[in-house]
Amino acid sequence: MAIPARRIDTLQSVELAEGMEIHLRAAGPFLRFIAYFLDLIFEGLILLVLVFTIGIIGSVLGANVATGVYYLLYFFIWWFYHVFFEISRWGATPGKRIFGLRVVDEAGGAVTLGQSMIRNFLRGMEIVTPFVPLVAFFHPRFQRLGDLAAGSLVVYSKPRVEYSVAGPSAMVSVPVTCALTREEEAAILSFRYRSGGWSEARRVELTNHLQPLTGEVGPKGVNKLLGMARWLEGQR
């Protein structure tokens, strides 16, 4: 598995054995902080419910047994709440799940029990010194120390929703007379599929940069570029 050099977005590309590259979208520290606080609240609530339940059971089994059960449950919730949910089918604690986050290993697979234990146990010590968790802000994949030690990563589990409106379809196709690279072709097509949401002035501003290609400025350039997009899509 190769981890490529820094890039300007937070996509983490991973090459799988199948010979293709997938992109994981690493989640930033801010959202994770909020998710963590939500989880703290959930832990407190669970503990509260348990205390009441144990109180009722305790009247049957005796105070000592009830206290013992409380100690054990407290131990497991304190240390294994995150671990339990992260190795479950969800791959995330309830707090993370609300924000659509998921804990995965660096190749995008599920984390193991051991990885989850490492990343969660180290968190307790990381927040002893307030500046240490901030390390995650400066890491290209937003991994904090616990994540680095465990080889884990917090990602968005669903593809992003892009609210884009396609621009108007051109009436006539305009043939492109010079050879375009893949990137240039893709740029023209994505102009067509995103320009619907922009003002006319913005469209004009962007197409004016392409004067060498279209030979026009102003609204005429926009029309010509949309015509080229139509031509590139194969409607000739």
Next chain:
Amino acid sequence: MNRQEFERKNATKWRAFELKVQAAEKRQNVTGGEELPSTFRKVCYDLSLAQYRMFGHRICDHLNALAIRGYRVIHRKRGVFGARALQFCLSTFPRAVRTEWKLACVVSLVFWLPLFVMWWLTGKDLIWAQAILGSEGMSSLEGMYGKGADTVEHLRSEHGSNFMMFAHYIQNNVGIDFRLFAGGILFGIGTLFFLIYNGFHFGAVVGYVTAAGDPEKLWRFVAGHSSFEILGMLVVGMAGLKLGFALLAPGQLSRSQALSKAGRDGLPLLIGGALMTALAAVVEGFWSAQPFPAKVKYLVGICFWMLHVVYFVFAGRRSYGA
């Protein structure tokens, strides 16, 4: 083939794949599940095609998400838990401890040296016990192991108190282990602090009870579980120090790579040490306070220590199976 055509031709295939993956994620029976890997490879091919031809975020993200989900389902790790646990106990864990024998020496030194020094100092002058334990700690020790104190056996005669103490030891001692491990991330300082602190504390307790209380009561109580508890703590300390050393002296690797490697290699030590401490809690809860004569308890304690030595020196030297 342009984008629309590509999408039109493959949409049914992608949808069928998605449904199968969805079923597999819910652990249902997948009809035609044997085709999953080959369809997965086709989806992977489609993804790389869409990426290369820059068919846009929508298609690429959709296929990317499909590929990730397929990867998770296909590469799901499933082992027989019992067999893996047995292998861990019989071979992985003792081997990991032996591999890290240098660290074992370090943690032993860091723990035992303060213990014996404090034992000796407290024996000479009780002011040291006061400095380490405080007057409250001293009076609670007086209550448990003092000359006129009720024995621990007597305190445990109430119904359910053995279980309660067992639970308390799990919560307290295993929790200390986990903190000991996590302390390693602060360049090992946290781990060292806890080890030295525990060494001083135990030394002061032993020294104080020997000088001012009834040492037989103390030894009778701790004999059984001491080996599990102390060795378990030291083993977890090794895992913590591994993290610390990875940050301090990463060697040929980058610091983050070294940390990742230390986490991976230290994991058996963490889990094994925590299990030993959990066993200590069982012994401490249900055996150590049983009213048996001191000689029986010493014998059992010595046996446990010997067993630990044998286990760590000899277990897992031969490899079984393929």
